[in-house]
Amino acid sequence: MAVAARKAGRAGAGAANKTTSTKGSTRGAAPNSPQFDKNQDLSAYNEMLLIRRFEEKSGQMYGMGLIGGFCHLYIGQEAVVVGMQMATKEGDQVITGYRDHGHMLACGMDAKGVMAELTGRRGGLSKGKGGSMHMFSKEKHFYGGHGIVGAQVSLGTGIAFANHYRENGNVCLTYFGDGAANQGQVYESFNMAQLWKLPVVYVIENNRYAMGTSVSRASAQTDFSKRGVSFGIPGEQVDGMDIRAVYAAGQRAIEHARSGKGPYILEMQTYRYRGHSMSDPAKYRTKDEVARMREEHDPIEQVRRRLLESWKLSEDELKAIDSRVREIVNEAAEFATHDPEPDPSELYTDILL
Amino acid sequence: MAIDILMPALSPTMEQGKLAKWLKKEGDQVKPGDVLAEIETDKATMEVEAIDEGVLAKILVSDGTDNVAVNTPIAILAGEGEDVSAASSAKAPTVPAPETQSAPTPDMQAEGMADRPAPVELPGQAGLSTPAAPSVISSRASYDAMAEIPEGTELVNMTVREALRDAMAEEMRKDQNVLVMGEEVAEYQGAYKVTQGLLQEFGAKRVIDTPITEHGFAGVGVGAAFTGLRPIVEFMTFNFAMQAIDQIINSAAKTLYMSGGQLGAPIVFRGPNGAAARVGAQHSHDYAAWYSNVPGLKVIAPYTAADAKGLLKSAIRDPNPIVFLENEILYGQSFPVPKLDDFTVPIGKARIHREGKDVTIVSFSIGMTYALKAAQELEKEGIDAEVIDLRTIRPMDTDTIVASVMKTGRCITVEEGFPQSGVGAEIAMRVMENAFDYLDAPVIRITGKDVPMPYAANLEKLALPNVAEVVQAAKAVCYR
Numbered sequence: 001m002a003v004a005a006r007k008a009g010r011a012g013a014g015a016a017n018k019t020t021s022t023k024g025s026t027r028g029a030a031p032n033s034p035q036f037d038k039n040q041d042l043s044a045y046n047e048m049l050l051i052r053r054f055e056e057k058s059g060q061m062y063g064m065g066l067i068g069g070f071c072h073l074y075i076g077q078e079a080v081v082v083g084m085q086m087a088t089k090e091g092d093q094v095i096t097g098y099r100d101h102g103h104m105l106a107c108g109m110d111a112k113g114v115m116a117e118l119t120g121r122r123g124g125l126s127k128g129k130g131g132s133m134h135m136f137s138k139e140k141h142f143y144g145g146h147g148i149v150g151a152q153v154s155l156g157t158g159i160a161f162a163n164h165y166r167e168n169g170n171v172c173l174t175y176f177g178d179g180a181a182n183q184g185q186v187y188e189s190f191n192m193a194q195l196w197k198l199p200v201v202y203v204i205e206n207n208r209y210a211m212g213t214s215v216s217r218a219s220a221q222t223d224f225s226k227r228g229v230s231f232g233i234p235g236e237q238v239d240g241m242d243i244r245a246v247y248a249a250g251q252r253a254i255e256h257a258r259s260g261k262g263p264y265i266l267e268m269q270t271y272r273y274r275g276h277s278m279s280d281p282a283k284y285r286t287k288d289e290v291a292r293m294r295e296e297h298d299p300i301e302q303v304r305r306r307l308l309e310s311w312k313l314s315e316d317e318l319k320a321i322d323s324r325v326r327e328i329v330n331e332a333a334e335f336a337t338h339d340p341e342p343d344p345s346e347l348y349t350d351i352l353l
Numbered sequence: 354m355a356i357d358i359l360m361p362a363l364s365p366t367m368e369q370g371k372l373a374k375w376l377k378k379e380g381d382q383v384k385p386g387d388v389l390a391e392i393e394t395d396k397a398t399m400e401v402e403a404i405d406e407g408v409l410a411k412i413l414v415s416d417g418t419d420n421v422a423v424n425t426p427i428a429i430l431a432g433e434g435e436d437v438s439a440a441s442s443a444k445a446p447t448v449p450a451p452e453t454q455s456a457p458t459p460d461m462q463a464e465g466m467a468d469r470p471a472p473v474e475l476p477g478q479a480g481l482s483t484p485a486a487p488s489v490i491s492s493r494a495s496y497d498a499m500a501e502i503p504e505g506t507e508l509v510n511m512t513v514r515e516a517l518r519d520a521m522a523e524e525m526r527k528d529q530n531v532l533v534m535g536e537e538v539a540e541y542q543g544a545y546k547v548t549q550g551l552l553q554e555f556g557a558k559r560v561i562d563t564p565i566t567e568h569g570f571a572g573v574g575v576g577a578a579f580t581g582l583r584p585i586v587e588f589m590t591f592n593f594a595m596q597a598i599d600q601i602i603n604s605a606a607k608t609l610y611m612s613g614g615q616l617g618a619p620i621v622f623r624g625p626n627g628a629a630a631r632v633g634a635q636h637s638h639d640y641a642a643w644y645s646n647v648p649g650l651k652v653i654a655p656y657t658a659a660d661a662k663g664l665l666k667s668a669i670r671d672p673n674p675i676v677f678l679e680n681e682i683l684y685g686q687s688f689p690v691p692k693l694d695d696f697t698v699p700i701g702k703a704r705i706h707r708e709g710k711d712v713t714i715v716s717f718s719i720g721m722t723y724a725l726k727a728a729q730e731l732e733k734e735g736i737d738a739e740v741i742d743l744r745t746i747r748p749m750d751t752d753t754i755v756a757s758v759m760k761t762g763r764c765i766t767v768e769e770g771f772p773q774s775g776v777g778a779e780i781a782m783r784v785m786e787n788a789f790d791y792l793d794a795p796v797i798r799i800t801g802k803d804v805p806m807p808y809a810a811n812l813e814k815l816a817l818p819n820v821a822e823v824v825q826a827a828k829a830v831c832y833r
Binding site for chain 2: 125126127128131134136143146148154156158159161162165188195278348350
């Protein structure tokens with residue numbers, strides 16, 4: 001509870017983003033609450049709502065037995081990936097761990113293909129052979145979808161290495177959680193990234209719990225923005241429930257990486273409403289804590305309020321967005337329910353080229 | 354349209370649970386994300402959230418009901434503008450899929466999933482049976498490695514070390530995407546001098562000294578390979594690659610399959626493997642069998658300098674992740690290498706190093722030294738041994754082994770690795786599967802002993818295979 005209260009207090013106070021730099025702050029203080037124009041808010045609302053509704057549908061389909069195995073939902077964390085994606089340019093890559101549906105949708109991957117992969121069908125993005133944790137799209141520059149906690153950090157650093165090698169000006173956004181942040185290869189990667197000035201932004205999605213272990217029970221240094229200090233990698237703590245803060249921090253971090261200054265760490269302070277995976281006893285946190293986050297800091301609700309109050313959209317207009325999003329999700333679910341399973345002959349394909 | 358709210362499953366194995374509590378009552382307006390009810394099993398509790406907007410028209414399963422089967426309708430949600438009473442009196446809802454459910458497969462039963470709805474089956478899709486694995490035997494004819502070198506080609510003596518270096522240099526000249534990274538590969542010129550001169554020719558951008566950070570740089574290499582670069586990742590020894598084996602197997606080997614064929618990793622992991630001399634247990638492990646266990650990898654372990662060069666060039670060009678196992682003791686040995694502009698050796702083809710008719714000896718890498726010396730000894734005793742150098746461990750050239758065994762009727766294997774689940778065990782199995790009727794004696798495997806490598810000179814010698822053991826085994830299968 002103490003953790004949650006602190007978190008809630010910080011987010012509620014709209015605290016300024018804090019920059020950690022080994023040589024003292026190299027920039028002026030980050031703006032308190034960067035503003036979005038109407039189009040940005042609209043776009044953010046659309047994208048986040050799509051993820052929210054998609055994930056709710058996934059949870060439902062899991063409950064119906066249409067999705068098997070593991071299924072890690074992104075509900076609550078939508079502002080992180082959508083805000084970061086708004087700060088990228090064409091060609092920038094994304095790689096993440098297993099809580100990846102939101103990242104794929106934000107990268108523009110087809111909702112039908114994602115959902116059909118969740119149900120293990122031939123129309124899935126990996127032909128039904130990858131599952132919830134393993135989808136990829138070269139076209140959308142999405143490199144997975146990795147199930148070994150922390151492995152994507154080295155891989156993302158390698159993608160950044162390739163950008164550097166090719167001098168193509170692209171930046172790799174490498175996402176991982178507060179749990180993965182304690183893996184050894186993360187620091188091996190930090191070291192090489194800073195040593196070689198690789199264009200990579202490490203986005204630590206701190207949702208307060210590594211599975212069921214709270215940050216304070218697993219981490220000696222709970223300020224994840226400082227995890228790069230001994231390598232000289234600058235970092236910031238960002239209110240990951242406020243998409244404007246995410247976007248602004250994303251722009252700073254990506255610009256830093258793109259300009260040849262090397263890696264940058266963003267600790268996104270966020271929250272997952274659902275369990276770690278679908279079978280989660282939820283004994284490690286109180287319902288109050290979850291409820292308070294949903295009621296007071298919901299990333300979508302924040303934008304919705306702005307759309308109504310600042311941009312004077314009507315409830316009907318929002319409802320229209322809602323039904324469009326729902327239509328996409330329902331269509332995806334429909335496809336994923338009726339698309340056939342992979343042909344048995346697929347068992348022995350795609351092992352080697 | 355009325356929507357049924359179904360009893361959800363918390364896990365794939367859950368079949369029923371308790372509807373602990375309703376948090377909404379009939380007539381309540383609900384919106385997506387609202388928690389409707391709590392369900393419980395002996396393991397966990399879970400909240401049932403509304404997916405759709407509407408009015409909770411009717412609760413079908415009341416608070417505190419035990420043993421509610423998964424997918425049972427527990428409530429009815431009336432859509433916007435819909436008559437609640439009409440919705441609540443609607444007929445019992447249908448659950449997608451189960452109606453067309455086929456009989457559970459044994460696998461499903463074993464997993465406790467028998468009651469889970471099967472995916473919707475389309476006509477013509479019934480009766481899933483496991484397709485046969487691609488045959489490991491194609492022609493039952495041995496591969497003619499002599500044809501790799503055109504007649505009249507000039508041969509020059511060079512060490513395995515030089516051959517490997519030349520292979521990398523030639524491929525780096527051809528393709529800007531090829532680079533070398535690893536510990537001490539650049540300024541130090543290679544811990545075993547395999548990368549000697551590469552920094553001078555190709556510069557620090559393409560010949561990269563890494564920190565001592567195997568797990569990290571293996572992952573960096575795989576990530577770079579995902580984008581189409583062709584990294585050659587050198588491990589100072591494969592013993593250290595244990596730190597990186599997750600990236601080699603989980604990231605490099607599996608991604609092509611997991612991506613449905615979209616994303617592969619054209620990468621070569623190379624370095625010395627197996628025992629050197631007097632370096633103790635942690636620096637002497639032979640990993641050939643380990644990597645050969647993994648679909649999605651190719652595993653190469655050459656013996657001669659010519660094969661080292663030709664196979665390394667092929668490995669660098671190959672679009673798949675490759676584990677290229679060298680041997681420290683072989684680095685300094687010289688062999689004739691064809692003097693050709695672009696000499697390559699195909700991956701997956703064994704070479705008959707010495708033809709014979711009485712017994713087949715299958716080996717690879719440094720194991721070949723024992724096999725060849727034994728063949729000389731056997732010749733003195735009137736036994737004409739055929740020695741096959743596997744060269745590639747995976748995919749294994751079963752054709753060449755089987756064709757030879759059909760001729761000789763006898764087979765022994767030689768490797769420095771451990772016996773259990775070793776390469777020899779695999780060869781013996783393939784011979785049994787494909788040439789059982791041709792065998793005149795059981796296959797014998799000669800391996801390193803089943804102990805961590807000792808340091809003491811006498812014990813180390815005992816732990817490794819020796820020529821006498823090979824000779825003895827060959828005689829045994831010939832009943833001599």
